[in-house]
Amino acid sequence: MREASPAVVSASKLGLTFQTNDGPVQALSDVDLTISKGEFVSFIGPSGCGKTTFLRVIADLEKATAGTISVNGMTPEQARMKRAYGYVFQAAALYPWRTIERNVALPLEIIGMPNAEQAERIRRTLDLVNLTGFEKKYPWQLSGGMQQRASIARALAFDADLLLMDEPFGALDEIVRDHLNQQLLELWERTNKTICFVTHSIPEAVYLSTRIIVMSPRPGRVTDVIESTLPKERPLDIRETPEFLAIAARVRDGLRAGHSYDD
Amino acid sequence: MDSLRAKIIPVTTILLGIVVAWYVLAVFMNAPFQRDLDRRGNVTSGTIEFIGKTLSQPKPIVPAPHQVAENVFENTFLRKITSNRSLVYHAGITLASTMMGFAFGTALGILIAVGIVHVLALDRSLMPWIIASQTIPILAIAPMIIVVLAAIGITGLLPKALISTYLSFFPVAVGMVKGLRSPEIMHLDLMHTYNASAWQTFWKLRVPASVPFLFASMKVAIAASLVGAIVGELPTGAVAGIGAKLLNASYFSNTIDMWAALVAGSVVALLLVGLVGFAGRIVDRSMGARPA
Amino acid sequence: MSGFKFSWQAIAAAVLLIGALFTLPIVEAGADAPAPSLLIAATIAALLFCAIVFDGSRLAAGVRACFLFVAAHLAVFMLMSEIAGKNGSARAAFFLLLAACWLLAWRCVTLLSSLRPANRTAKTALRLLIPAIFGAWILIIWEAVTRGAGIPFILLPPPSAIGARIANSLPVLAADVNQTIFKAVIAGYVLGCGAGFVTAILADRISFLRKGLLPIGNMVSALPIIGVAPIMVMWFGFGWESKAAVVVIMTFFPMLVNTVAGLQASGHMERDLMRTYASNYWQTLLKLRLPAAAPFIFNALKINSTLALIGAIVAEFFGTPVVGMGFRISTEVGRMNIDMVWAEIAVAALAGSVFYGVIALVERAATFWHPSVRGGRA
Numbered sequence: 001m002r003e004a005s006p007a008v009v010s011a012s013k014l015g016l017t018f019q020t021n022d023g024p025v026q027a028l029s030d031v032d033l034t035i036s037k038g039e040f041v042s043f044i045g046p047s048g049c050g051k052t053t054f055l056r057v058i059a060d061l062e063k064a065t066a067g068t069i070s071v072n073g074m075t076p077e078q079a080r081m082k083r084a085y086g087y088v089f090q091a092a093a094l095y096p097w098r099t100i101e102r103n104v105a106l107p108l109e110i111i112g113m114p115n116a117e118q119a120e121r122i123r124r125t126l127d128l129v130n131l132t133g134f135e136k137k138y139p140w141q142l143s144g145g146m147q148q149r150a151s152i153a154r155a156l157a158f159d160a161d162l163l164l165m166d167e168p169f170g171a172l173d174e175i176v177r178d179h180l181n182q183q184l185l186e187l188w189e190r191t192n193k194t195i196c197f198v199t200h201s202i203p204e205a206v207y208l209s210t211r212i213i214v215m216s217p218r219p220g221r222v223t224d225v226i227e228s229t230l231p232k233e234r235p236l237d238i239r240e241t242p243e244f245l246a247i248a249a250r251v252r253d254g255l256r257a258g259h260s261y262d263d
Numbered sequence: 264m265d266s267l268r269a270k271i272i273p274v275t276t277i278l279l280g281i282v283v284a285w286y287v288l289a290v291f292m293n294a295p296f297q298r299d300l301d302r303r304g305n306v307t308s309g310t311i312e313f314i315g316k317t318l319s320q321p322k323p324i325v326p327a328p329h330q331v332a333e334n335v336f337e338n339t340f341l342r343k344i345t346s347n348r349s350l351v352y353h354a355g356i357t358l359a360s361t362m363m364g365f366a367f368g369t370a371l372g373i374l375i376a377v378g379i380v381h382v383l384a385l386d387r388s389l390m391p392w393i394i395a396s397q398t399i400p401i402l403a404i405a406p407m408i409i410v411v412l413a414a415i416g417i418t419g420l421l422p423k424a425l426i427s428t429y430l431s432f433f434p435v436a437v438g439m440v441k442g443l444r445s446p447e448i449m450h451l452d453l454m455h456t457y458n459a460s461a462w463q464t465f466w467k468l469r470v471p472a473s474v475p476f477l478f479a480s481m482k483v484a485i486a487a488s489l490v491g492a493i494v495g496e497l498p499t500g501a502v503a504g505i506g507a508k509l510l511n512a513s514y515f516s517n518t519i520d521m522w523a524a525l526v527a528g529s530v531v532a533l534l535l536v537g538l539v540g541f542a543g544r545i546v547d548r549s550m551g552a553r554p555a
Numbered sequence: 556m557s558g559f560k561f562s563w564q565a566i567a568a569a570v571l572l573i574g575a576l577f578t579l580p581i582v583e584a585g586a587d588a589p590a591p592s593l594l595i596a597a598t599i600a601a602l603l604f605c606a607i608v609f610d611g612s613r614l615a616a617g618v619r620a621c622f623l624f625v626a627a628h629l630a631v632f633m634l635m636s637e638i639a640g641k642n643g644s645a646r647a648a649f650f651l652l653l654a655a656c657w658l659l660a661w662r663c664v665t666l667l668s669s670l671r672p673a674n675r676t677a678k679t680a681l682r683l684l685i686p687a688i689f690g691a692w693i694l695i696i697w698e699a700v701t702r703g704a705g706i707p708f709i710l711l712p713p714p715s716a717i718g719a720r721i722a723n724s725l726p727v728l729a730a731d732v733n734q735t736i737f738k739a740v741i742a743g744y745v746l747g748c749g750a751g752f753v754t755a756i757l758a759d760r761i762s763f764l765r766k767g768l769l770p771i772g773n774m775v776s777a778l779p780i781i782g783v784a785p786i787m788v789m790w791f792g793f794g795w796e797s798k799a800a801v802v803v804i805m806t807f808f809p810m811l812v813n814t815v816a817g818l819q820a821s822g823h824m825e826r827d828l829m830r831t832y833a834s835n836y837w838q839t840l841l842k843l844r845l846p847a848a849a850p851f852i853f854n855a856l857k858i859n860s861t862l863a864l865i866g867a868i869v870a871e872f873f874g875t876p877v878v879g880m881g882f883r884i885s886t887e888v889g890r891m892n893i894d895m896v897w898a899e900i901a902v903a904a905l906a907g908s909v910f911y912g913v914i915a916l917v918e919r920a921a922t923f924w925h926p927s928v929r930g931g932r933a
Contacts, residue, residue: 083833402865
């Protein structure tokens with residue numbers, strides 16, 4: 001089924017080496033991966049395994065030093081210039097001097113969208129993340145969970161087909177996180193976007209994804225790819241089913257096999 | 264090594280640019296007077312010769328860098344230290360009142376900060392005035408302090424040192440209040456769980472935490488202290504000190520001397536700030552060596 | 556009497572009060588002046604005694620503070636009227652009573668500081684009242700000591716004389732303010748800050764310039780730049796232009812250094828975000844980096860407001876037409892008109908505070924989002 005849909009991201013023999021004061025560090029090595037349209041792919045692994053770096057390479061925030069990668073059939077830079085993706089960071093990174101609606105408007109202003117159209121987009125995306133009624137609030141007047149929802153709205157604002165999310169819920173408590181996970185799934189289903197999601201929570205990865213990429217550090221590489229067998233419809237209590245636990249166990253085994261915690 | 268070069272090259276380039284611009288300015292500003300002089304003396308000179316002359320006038324509007332450098336060198340190294348023309352002599356006079364004022368100011372600032380941190384009434388009543396006083400052009404008071412103290416027979420080092428004290432205690436007081444309050448609630452709570460006395464909390468937690476703040480504000484304070492000492496030398500026709508030299512030179516339009524005095528003041532400032540910074544680094548290192 | 560509990564200030568005040576009673580009268584009987592009335596001394600003593608007893612009672616702190624406030628200030632007012640017109644005639648009792656009043660006022664401030672009103676207006680009022688009492692007592696003690704001990708006018712005029720001098724010389728003061736502040740300071744400030752800002756933007760764009768200028772700018776902040784004043788007077792003449800030039804030089808570097816630092820202050824994540832939008836340099840500058848730099852820029856504007864005044868006033872010491880605050884200070888000092896000097900300093904202090912206050916208000920409005928402003932309000 002995946003082979004049938006067009007590839008959104010396709011990497012082959014991808015490598016990236018940082019030059020640091022302590023010598024070169026291989027953040028990514030020999031990554032071969034194809035992500036198709038409509039997939040929800042999670043990247044999981046211990047810190048330093050290159051999961052965030054891979055996301056940043058897709059977003060053209062880092063340049064690969066080996067191998068090739070294409071986004072929507074273009075180089076990452078071309079894709080960035082065409083605004084092919086929305087990016088959600090670890091923190092909400094909302095601008096404190098702008099209201100929520102002005103924050104969501106930020107990317108629209110930059111691409112030069114007419115005002116009337118902007119207003120319509122803002123209304124729609126804020127509705128998508130259930131923030132209607134908070135347009136005039138400033139970010140610091142909202143809770144952490146609401147801030148992160150606003151930042152997702154901002155990433156959705158110009159309606160790119162690809163959503164890159166770098167541990168977006170990492171700083172939130174578990175109760176808020178469960179809630180946002182559910183909302184994210186709904187949103188994914190409604191919009192049919194392709195989502196790349198970096199996390200270090202096994203339940204989160206299993207609950208959200210159609211495919212889980214397990215990574216391991218030194219050098220950063222893919223050690224396992226696990227297809228989820230869970231149905232598309234996922235209530236929260238699916239996490240107690242044997243099927244869910246089996247996938248989670250596979251992910252845990254994959255992480256252990258990568259010898260990621262041996263030092 | 265690379266980072267050092269990456270710093271030095273731009274700085275020297277800019278400095279060179281400033282020197283070149285200074286020369287151009289000197290030629291440009293001194294030219295009218297030189298032309299006048301030549302016409303009166305019925306001298307005609309080629310361009311190169313003319314430029315050379317503009318750069319070697321005895322009392323130019325803008326002295327050329329080499330003239331200032333020569334003057335500084337001559338008056339620093341070739342004169343006896345006791346000579347009235349020696350820059351070392353003048354710098355020494357200013358330095359003495361700067362250091363005295365700085366010592367008083369730092370002590371006073373720390374004292375006030377300790378009071379503010381420990382006495383609630385002082386915090387609420389004094390702190391707003393200390394902050395407000397930062398907005399006031401305090402230096403305006405300098406001439407009066409000198410003259411009034413002279414009227415009751417106090418002259419010499421002390422009045423200037425008082426101005427320096429006045430200028431330098433503010434940054435130290437504000438910085439130390441910040442520093443003594445910098446320990447986190449968690450650390451204060453920890454001391455509380457040990458049933459530590461206010462005295463113990465002060466010495467074992469607040470003082471070490473405030474050291475970086477102390478040195479940062481002392482850098483500001485010593486620079487302010489020097490400014491205070493120089494300005495304190497201005498109004499009374501004081502005979503010695505960098506400020507007095509500046510004023511004298513300006514009376515006699517002795518521009519080269521003026522610039523030389525300025526250079527001397529700057530060198531003293533950089534030395535003082537550098538010294539405080541160096542002391543701060545040593546203390547930092549000795550404290551960092553403790554097991555954390 | 557177990558219901559009473561005395562603070563150390565009240566006990567000390569009581570001791571002083573008893574001492575004062577033994578050293579009456581308050582002022583020397585002059586040859587031509589009527590004998591000082593014991594009635595007033597008795598009233599003051601009674602007021603202070605009541606205040607001490609009241610302070611030891613178990614009433615609410617707020618009530619005791621109010622009573623102390625009224626009693627201490629009423630007593631000191633009567634004390635001052637007793638000395639009026641009889642400079643230098645104070646006896647020990649005068650100073651003992653003054654000290655007792657001051658201790659009770661301190662006790663009042665201590666009580667007020669310990670109050671924790673729930674009401675926000677009350678909180679604000681208290682935040683203003685406490686320093687106001689402190690400031691008032693500096694003036695009261697200054698006035699009382701200069702009058703009581705008969706300190707010569709030339710050394711330290713009492714605040715009332717300075718106030719009278721301000722009221723009498725308004726036209727002169729206004730002309731000085733106009734010359735120094737409205738001409739030299741404003742022109743120099745706008746030019747210096749503007750030039751520093753533009754240079755900072757340039758330096759930010761051209762990293763070579765930044766790497767070269769920043770260390771120089773940091774170094775210059777330690778130098779006694781005020782020393783260029785005589786040079787500027789020489790170049791630009793005695794008029795306000797030379798003072799403005801000094802102000803330009805003094806304000807340029809703080810603005811440069813702070814703005815460059817501010818432009819670097821936006822977070823990595825925020826800058827990456829702009830990059831994911833393929834935003835160009837100017838869009839990033841206007842929408843992210845300048846707003847993020849605003850707190851730094853305002854900080855420079857505040858530092859510069861004080862520097863500008865100092866620069867202009869001190870530059871006037873080196874030569875000026877016959878008007879200007881620095882000119883007035885240096886000439887009146889020479890003539891020993893110390894009260895005029897104080898008047899000029901008071902005006903300079905007021906001008907400095909207003910200048911700073913206006914910038915601080917604009918800052919609050921412009922950087923309402925910054926934690927330091929938000930936190931201050933909540």
